[in-house]
Amino acid sequence: MRKVRKFVHPQSDFNKCVCGYIDRWLLIYIRDTCPCAHNLQFNEKRDILLYLFSDYFIWAFISNKLTAENIVYIRMHMTPQQELEFQAATECHICEQSFKSGQKKVRDHNHLIPENNFRGAACEGCNVNYQDTHTIPVVFHNLSGYDAHFVVTDIATRMDGKIDLLPITKEKYISFTKHIDESRVSFRFIDSFRFMASGLDKLSSALTEFPNLKAQFSTLPADQFNLLTKKGVMPYDYLDSFDRFEEPTLPPQDDFYNKLEDKPCPRKMYRRAQEVWDRFNCSNLGQYVDLYMKTDILLLADVFEQFRSSCISTYDLDPAHYFTLPGFTWDAMLKYTRQELELLTDQDMFLFVERGIRGGLSQVCSKRRAHANNKYMPKYDSTKPDVYLMYNDINNQYGWSMSQYLPYGGFEWVDSNIDITTIPDDADEGYILEVDLEYPQHLHDAHTDLPFSQGAVIVFGPLQTAYERELRTYLIQKYGSEHVAILRGRGAIPGSIKVEEALFRGKRFQVYKDLELQHTYWVFYN
Numbered sequence: 001m002r003k004v005r006k007f008v009h010p011q012s013d014f015n016k017c018v019c020g021y022i023d024r025w026l027l028i029y030i031r032d033t034c035p036c037a038h039n040l041q042f043n044e045k046r047d048i049l050l051y052l053f054s055d056y057f058i059w060a061f062i063s064n065k066l067t068a069e070n071i072v073y074i075r076m077h078m079t080p081q082q083e084l085e086f087q088a089a090t091e092c093h094i095c096e097q098s099f100k101s102g103q104k105k106v107r108d109h110n111h112l113i114p115e116n117n118f119r120g121a122a123c124e125g126c127n128v129n130y131q132d133t134h135t136i137p138v139v140f141h142n143l144s145g146y147d148a149h150f151v152v153t154d155i156a157t158r159m160d161g162k163i164d165l166l167p168i169t170k171e172k173y174i175s176f177t178k179h180i181d182e183s184r185v186s187f188r189f190i191d192s193f194r195f196m197a198s199g200l201d202k203l204s205s206a207l208t209e210f211p212n213l214k215a216q217f218s219t220l221p222a223d224q225f226n227l228l229t230k231k232g233v234m235p236y237d238y239l240d241s242f243d244r245f246e247e248p249t250l251p252p253q254d255d256f257y258n259k260l261e262d263k264p265c266p267r268k269m270y271r272r273a274q275e276v277w278d279r280f281n282c283s284n285l286g287q288y289v290d291l292y293m294k295t296d297i298l299l300l301a302d303v304f305e306q307f308r309s310s311c312i313s314t315y316d317l318d319p320a321h322y323f324t325l326p327g328f329t330w331d332a333m334l335k336y337t338r339q340e341l342e343l344l345t346d347q348d349m350f351l352f353v354e355r356g357i358r359g360g361l362s363q364v365c366s367k368r369r370a371h372a373n374n375k376y377m378p379k380y381d382s383t384k385p386d387v388y389l390m391y392n393d394i395n396n397q398y399g400w401s402m403s404q405y406l407p408y409g410g411f412e413w414v415d416s417n418i419d420i421t422t423i424p425d426d427a428d429e430g431y432i433l434e435v436d437l438e439y440p441q442h443l444h445d446a447h448t449d450l451p452f453s454q455g456a457v458i459v460f461g462p463l464q465t466a467y468e469r470e471l472r473t474y475l476i477q478k479y480g481s482e483h484v485a486i487l488r489g490r491g492a493i494p495g496s497i498k499v500e501e502a503l504f505r506g507k508r509f510q511v512y513k514d515l516e517l518q519h520t521y522w523v524f525y526n
Helices: 053-069 080-088 126-127 154-159 198-204 211-216 222-226 242-246 267-279 286-316 323-336 347-355 398-400 466-481
Strands: 003-007 019-029 048-052 104-109 118-123 135-140 163-167 175-178 187-191 406-412 431-437 459-462 484-486 496-503 515-520
Touching: 003 104, 080 118, 104 126, 118 126, 154 163, 154 175, 154 187, 198 286, 211 286, 242 286, 267 286, 286 323, 347 431
Parallel strands: 135 187, 459 484
Antiparallel strands: 003 019, 019 048, 104 118, 163 175, 175 187, 406 515, 431 496, 431 515
């Protein structure tokens, strides 16, 4: 997507409106993996569609909807050898479970491929549920952060059908799905940045093959084609009117200055822009912009398609059906480990476990600069205390924790009268405890930087303001316990503070323990 910018005067130093937009171009690349199954097909010249204004953008989705609805479901085509393989099959190729005695075994095939479309023997239930989706993924790079704002209103209001939002805030969306009235087809907009959190320039530089880009520029010599394998250079801020597109020369380097990032265009990048202009015989700036947009969207297609291929070959899961990378990796973990996880349906248990969730340790460093003073320093001052500086880091802390004992089920309330000293580290049952801890006063100074048993707390000052008192009351009502720590002086945690901790094994964990559970190395060993 590209916009024509119109700069406006800032209203204040703290709330600047740097620029507005008077119109935009939208470029859609339709990646069709089964063109043989369509009555309506996009020919080679229409794989890339360049649209001006939202009316044409809407038309693109309507046209794609018609294509999806006119899919021809093809009958099964099996070879004699495949029939023999079906008769000899002992497990379902979908769930990979053995066929039970008396269970019906059916033939599963791909409805979109005309020949050799037999996929394997399957359970009847798996075969029924193994259906082709009518949800068309639409991939935006940085959809959540910015680019979706220009299309979501038109998509929501100018096409009949409801829209489902998966929001972060009122202005940022993880995804949104547009359902089309009187149709099975829907369009799900996803953000490729939530799978690959880097700019397109960096992502494309890691590629060695560019099949989508090559398909559109197949006649170019190698040296000319290589110019397109890197993200192009664009004078975004220079394009402030339609008249700019008629200019017969490339703007000077100073006009490539990026005002939003407050960065000039490097000389090396400007020379590449000049080379692209000359080698592709651009007669005006509009042609240069069109070429930039085509290569930009094709590079994104190549990046995301290669990512999809890698995920499918490794996990047999398609990331195009997910919203984010964490959701994809969660399913990959469940598929790989085959571990059944018990669903917590007891509300008290759920809230109990939720209160024990800990994120990263947050600290306020009171000293912005530290000075070492010890006998190994050239300017050692023996009259001052010895001070050593040490840098510590932990590698693979998440990987390590996931390779330890993890709970999977068997949750039940137990008598809190438990002698935790008798529980071995490798016991099959673990416990989650909520305990009250007294942090001895004489340890406050020694433990002030890194205290034991960190709690999920909100730290207040002396609670002098009405807002702080109101927030404290709200937190106590919400969590049902004292969740507020008041730190005085250098003390880490004064007096008594309630700490909820999730503990599964290890010597440190045997300080606490009320909710029993079953656990094992189910991630690491599966």
